[in-house]
Amino acid sequence: MTWRDALLLAARGVSRRFGRAVLTVLAVGLAAALLTALLTIATTAETRVLNELSKGGPLAGIRVSAAAPDPSQVDQDDARPGPPRDLDAGAARRIAALPDVVSVVPVIAVHGFVIPPDPDVDPFLDTVVGVDLERTAQLPITVLEGRLPAPGALTEMAVTQGYLERLDLDPQEPEAVVGTEVEVASARFYPSLGDDEIRGRWTKALIVGVVAQEAAPGQFLASIEYARLAQDWRAAGGSGGFIEVTTSAYSGLFVVARGLDRVGPVRHQITAIGYSTSAPENLIATVQRYLRVVEIVLSAIGAIALVIASLGIASALLAAIRERRREIGVLKAIGARDRDVLRVFLVEASVIGFLGGVVGTAIGWIIARIVTSVVNGYLTAQGLIGVRLGLSVPIVTGGIVGSTLLALLAGVLPALRAARLPATEAVAGS
């Protein structure tokens, strides 16, 4: 008997005795469902949490400030910088040349005096963060609504959710500000003007998007070209009044290391070059450890369910074989070899496992969706972005292939027992 014939026979056996197979299929299915749901939820949660920590940017990111390192802060995530130190293209090149550094993106943050369109909201002081908008993939920036300002644009800006809060708007409805305009001024000191010594360089900017960003503290994101113009104009007046001009070309750099485990060594080398760094490396490492534990616990629960299911398959198959002794005897009496019988029962077990896997993964996916929608409701209520559940191909194929293999394994003992039954079972008791 060929494998194909065995498969046909087993498929008939399962489909035409489905009432009996259904419980076994369900047991496997529910176990597979549990495992699928747990793994889907665990992996989704992991991506979600890590994304939140890195604001959608690279996990191995390091912020370098235009300041000397404070020796007492070197190994801390949120290191307090030492005295100011100029950061220019030369320093950026030296850092970029370090081993394990993937990219270095300069950041220019400038103070801005902001007049929002809403007359009820008082003008306020904040920071415009200027970056090379061609390289946002290497920065901790996520677009929540709309788009990023065009690279090089001088009259386009994106804002953070903080800006919405400032305007007394719901941060969950970012579309409200996209398309509105805001006036931002860079201030400059004019000592010759006497009492009224401060003047502003005004820009009417179109808000094109809402972002979450951690490139530098600030509610406005603009092109580095805008920030450089504003900075140069301000610097031309020198320090005076409340204005303090820095001579640093960049206010900071965002450096990406080759991996999370390289963040520490790279930070040490940047410290050696003479700049203060900060990175959420300790936080991310801790969170990852916790997530790993959660994943292990969830997988263990799923695995126990699968073991229980496989014991169920084994006992159901043993019972079926006890019931089908005569049928097996007849198979042998009409010439089936031991391995033909073995084949039929192994294939039958696999068919049950496969069906259970398909049913179970589908159910598991549905469970994961339900859980996610509940979680999303909670996240939204907390003012956080929801989770998008991705149908993971490895989890689905793993669920189906795994259940099939498990059932196959559980079927080995019963199938061997069936194969060893004597042909005389065909006439026993007749």
Add this chain to the structure above:
Amino acid sequence: MLEASQPREAVAITVRALRHHYRTPAGPLVVLDGLDLDVPAGGYVAVSGQSGAGKSTLLSILGGLERPKAGDVIVGGVNVAGLKGDELAAYRRSTVGFVFQHFGLLDTLSARENVELACALARVPRQRRRARAGDLLAAVGLQERTAHRPTQLSGGERQRVAIARAMANRPSVLLADEPTGNLDEDSTERVAALLESIHRDHACTLVVVTHNRRLAARASVRLALRDGKLVAA
């Protein structure tokens, strides 16, 4: 009838000094005790005997289902008592066809699939299998019932399917253990006629265990199993 399944060639059965006992809690139960049997190629033997006489045991040994404790069982020049493993399976598959009192059909398969299963075990190619099963079922008068499952057939119909299956691999010997034991009179008559036609048209060697006089009457030799030996009935 049954043109599709021309047997290879009828073979003779020779049994010498056959002994068989079963182990029971009360000690060995001797069932066959120095039994001799000669069936010429193409012969038709009916065996009767009291319940528990050992008729099924004898047939099981002839069919290669049970290994005798002692003695020779020569079927077509081969000593069945010496076969084991795959050789024994091949013997059951192609030399003999077995018909059971309880039909022995697989409930999950249709009539045609039951017949095809026997061909599948012999690795007959798929196309030929279907054709042969169709011809065999037509030959036993069930061409209208090929898609029915055993539970949808009458006892007589089931036994005819079982006979078609037994003939699937063109056996030289057909063994039937009380083939009409569960059938009413009409069905018995039909099955008896069928067996006779198989014997006549194919010179298939036939050994039938039966209590039914009408069925036994069609055999050329009638024997009875008594005290572990065969005697003329």
